[in-house]
Amino acid sequence: MDSPLLFPVRLENNIIYVLDETQIPFKEHYIEVKTIDDALLVLGEMKTRSLGQVLLFFYSCLVFKEFSIDQIIQRFKNRRPTFDFPFLGEILKGGLKKSADAQNVVKGFVYGFDKARRQRAQRLARILPSPANILTICNVNGELVYLHQELEKINKQSFFYVSETRPYLQGTRLTFWELRKNNIPVKVLCDNQAASLMSNKKINCVVTGADRATKNGDVINKIGTYSLARLAKYFNIPFYSLTQYPRDIDVDAIEIEERPGIEAFMYLDGDYGSIDAFYPAFDITKHEFISRCIQLEVLDEAVRN
Amino acid sequence: MKLSEIDKAIILWGLPSQESLSEIKQDESLIVVPEQRPSLLGLTYTLPLLKSKGIKCFYCPDNVLGFLFYQGKIKKTYLFFKDKNDKGIIGTCGSLYVSLLSKLHNVELKIVPAAKASENAADKDASTLWGQDFIFQKNKQDYIVEASEEVIV
Numbered sequence: 001m002d003s004p005l006l007f008p009v010r011l012e013n014n015i016i017y018v019l020d021e022t023q024i025p026f027k028e029h030y031i032e033v034k035t036i037d038d039a040l041l042v043l044g045e046m047k048t049r050s051l052g053q054v055l056l057f058f059y060s061c062l063v064f065k066e067f068s069i070d071q072i073i074q075r076f077k078n079r080r081p082t083f084d085f086p087f088l089g090e091i092l093k094g095g096l097k098k099s100a101d102a103q104n105v106v107k108g109f110v111y112g113f114d115k116a117r118r119q120r121a122q123r124l125a126r127i128l129p130s131p132a133n134i135l136t137i138c139n140v141n142g143e144l145v146y147l148h149q150e151l152e153k154i155n156k157q158s159f160f161y162v163s164e165t166r167p168y169l170q171g172t173r174l175t176f177w178e179l180r181k182n183n184i185p186v187k188v189l190c191d192n193q194a195a196s197l198m199s200n201k202k203i204n205c206v207v208t209g210a211d212r213a214t215k216n217g218d219v220i221n222k223i224g225t226y227s228l229a230r231l232a233k234y235f236n237i238p239f240y241s242l243t244q245y246p247r248d249i250d251v252d253a254i255e256i257e258e259r260p261g262i263e264a265f266m267y268l269d270g271d272y273g274s275i276d277a278f279y280p281a282f283d284i285t286k287h288e289f290i291s292r293c294i295q296l297e298v299l300d301e302a303v304r305n
Numbered sequence: 306m307k308l309s310e311i312d313k314a315i316i317l318w319g320l321p322s323q324e325s326l327s328e329i330k331q332d333e334s335l336i337v338v339p340e341q342r343p344s345l346l347g348l349t350y351t352l353p354l355l356k357s358k359g360i361k362c363f364y365c366p367d368n369v370l371g372f373l374f375y376q377g378k379i380k381k382t383y384l385f386f387k388d389k390n391d392k393g394i395i396g397t398c399g400s401l402y403v404s405l406l407s408k409l410h411n412v413e414l415k416i417v418p419a420a421k422a423s424e425n426a427a428d429k430d431a432s433t434l435w436g437q438d439f440i441f442q443k444n445k446q447d448y449i450v451e452a453s454e455e456v457i458v
Binding site: 025137161163164165166167169172173176180186187188189190191192193194195196197199202223224226227230231234256258261264265267268269270275276277278279280283284 | 306307308311339340341342343345348352362363364365366367368369370371372375398399401402403404405406409430431432434435437439440441442447448449450452453455
């Protein structure tokens, strides 16, 4: 399988290398992160996200030893307030109680995470129809490639429809790109075409990631997810959310990050500084609009322990 | 623009006609101008029009609309339609998306004839943005959901 998005952040010789996801598909460029400020910069500028920010957090805890785990949590949270960095800190601290070797703890987490997402894709593949015509948004770091492989193993055909995910175009630049790299059948649509696609019966399920999840099944994910869930429910199309570490919290109490308005014009040449714009990075989807949360099981064990 | 600054806003979808703007201006509500992919109608047509009339507005990507509905920030949607046939009204790409989201959130949907104006021809589907190609595939049409007008029943 060919996708640098599976592990977009690497640690080599005590230097963190971050795949600059904003440059894909034009260039596969890695940014060297040598200081905590470098880490905060790539995080704040959305050079990495999703799994990338998990890996960046863990590797920062390994490399920038002049800072405590709690200090790194606080700094990361200041940059990306919606993501659950405190929980990642709990996982790391929990691991360090069992083993003093932080490198091994992180390595174990990364290996376990990858194994768990493969298993999650396997469980989802069993549920999906055949053929599975799947609508998705944003990017789940290679897991849709796993899903396609798992569907093939059980002789289910699949076709992916990717919502472009403005303004950063993670759908087009990342998901479409990685699926095509792996010769998986896929088409891209504008975000506002989702209802038309559902109405025309082109898709029979929706699969998205989740940046946050609660124990009662509410999720926070990339902006646009909520609309897909509401429309899917209207058209009686099942909606599946790939979740990890659900928390016993009120989803509406989680801060939704509002990015600078100028980012609404990403990838549009021109000067838009004088235009007032609104760009929240995430939205909230309540459990009544989600058919099922497909959880990452290894992390569930970590939570229980 | 921050979420806390938005209240009882009005969404404009399609090409607003000059006639409708006086009614919209009288309302004195904040106007939401969605981007309206693929042809970026919000950026190329609606924003300059509202600015010239002194109507206060803000811009957002299309996928932000659901969040605004969820937060109870929208009081009305204007859908500017192109045509009618025996199946329903015909609107620009995304008309069904915004109509259904309005309906699902019990927001008033006002159907108004659109202005006769040409759309940005550089972006006809999701493969390009401002004419820049993000797909790079031979037989590109095989990898794109064709953007077209939509019928709302």
